[in-house]
Amino acid sequence: MSKENPTALERFIWGIIPENPIFRQVLGTCPALAVSTDIKAALTMTCATAFVLICANTIISLIRHLLKPHLRIVVFVLTIASFVTIVDYLLAAFYYSMSLQLGPYVPLIIVNCIIICRCEVCASKQSVGVAISDAIGQSLGFGLALVSMASFREILGSGTWCGFRIMPDSWPNWVLMLLPPGAFFVFGFLIGAVNWFTSLKKNKSS
Amino acid sequence: MDLIGLFLLAFNATLINNYVLHYFVGICAYIGVSKRIEMAFGMGCAVTFVMGVAAMLSWSAIYFLLQPGAPLTSFIFKTIHPGSDSVVNLSVLNSIVSIFVIASSVQLVEMYIRKFFPALYKAFGVYLPLITTNCAILFACIEIMKHVGKNAVEPWGLDKALLLAISAGMGFTLAIVLMAGIREDLENADVPAPLQGPGITLITAGIFAMAFMGFTGIDRGLAVLFGR
Helix, strand or coil: CCCCCCCHHHHHHHHCCCCCCCCCCCHHHHHHHCCCHHHCCCCHHHHHHHHHHHHHHHHHHHHCCCCCCCHHHHHHHHHHHHHHHHHHHHHHHHHHHHHHHHHHHHHHHCCCCCHHEEEEHCCCCCCCHHHHHHHHHHHHHHHHHHHHHHHHHHHHHCCCCCECCCCCCCCEEEEHHHHHHHHHHHHHHHHHHHHHHHHHHHHCCC | CCCCHHHEEEHHHHHCCCCCCCCCCCHHHHHHHHHHHHHHHHHHHHHHHHHHHHHHHHHHHHHHHHHCCCHHHCCCCCCCCCCCCCCCHHHHHHHHHHHHHEEEEEEEEHHHHHCCCCCCCHHHHHHHHHHHHHHHHHHHHHHHHHHCCCCCCCCCCHHHHHHHHHHHHHHHHHHHHHHHHHHHHHHHCCCCHHHCHHHHHHHHHHHHHHHHHHHHHHHHHHHHCCCC
């Protein structure tokens, strides 16, 4: 998976599973752990991150010939920070309760390693179309990871999924899953599970 | 001086709401640089230092330039538009200015370490510039942001902002050094192949987080003890 210039489709597919930003590259772990207590928060976070990622990738890809090597990180960070400010104010204007729940984790998208990594690896080298499809693929991968973690935590922790009760009433809510330790455990075991499936596939094909 | 208040703030930031184990910020560095104790300690010190510098600078920037009716920008505005009575509010720039301040302080630390500790500079490698994207520092700045200005519920001075940054950095150092100690021994353990690397580190961090949950509520007890 180390070709010089991957095509748009390859970039798109890699983002979802083979190079999943959270499980395979272990980037952007901070929102994955912090906002995966319930599905709604996870989906909102995914949308916010996807918006910033797509916009930042597009802009960086458009100005990639103007970038100076030693200043590029600063340019990346300032571009991202502008879009994050937009998202922060939009969220506060149209979905205030969620804005309160996510709190400081929305401005923290600025330092989400996934976005800087994508700007560096893809957008600053390839054309706009590839950069956009890469951003969409990575966002889908990020969303997949966040939603799978949030499903585990919400079902085990409060017996609901996206607000609907699915566990029997006798289910004692496993509150630990909603607390910080639960986040670490679920994340650790999910990374283990993804690695295990990948190694199974490799054994089968060889 | 409100010494007890300051002590409670520091205790809270270091142990009860530990940045890594309670707010999950700075996990990238926590997993990446926690293989050796010396490196972990160096990283913790670098992060603490950057956090302190960034907290001071961003507090000053927000207080003097960005908050609604900030003195410096109001002065400039009044000079340009004499007689106008609207209030200047640049708080939309809060996060952008904070991240800019952080990036500059990281550059400073990088130059300092490269000049005076070349060995440490080599050992850090890519993780040194990555301090810029360490969520813990921006998180501290956001926390301070909430407490600056006349509209804040509980306005903080520069002393409290700096203390919060230093104690949060100490909490980060504590957590990362503890984890490095465990990981040095973990190398001899027989970990199942899929869990090796980040997997087992995260599960260990979960156990740490459970241990740190034991501090919950101590701040209230201490506050009662000191008669507040």
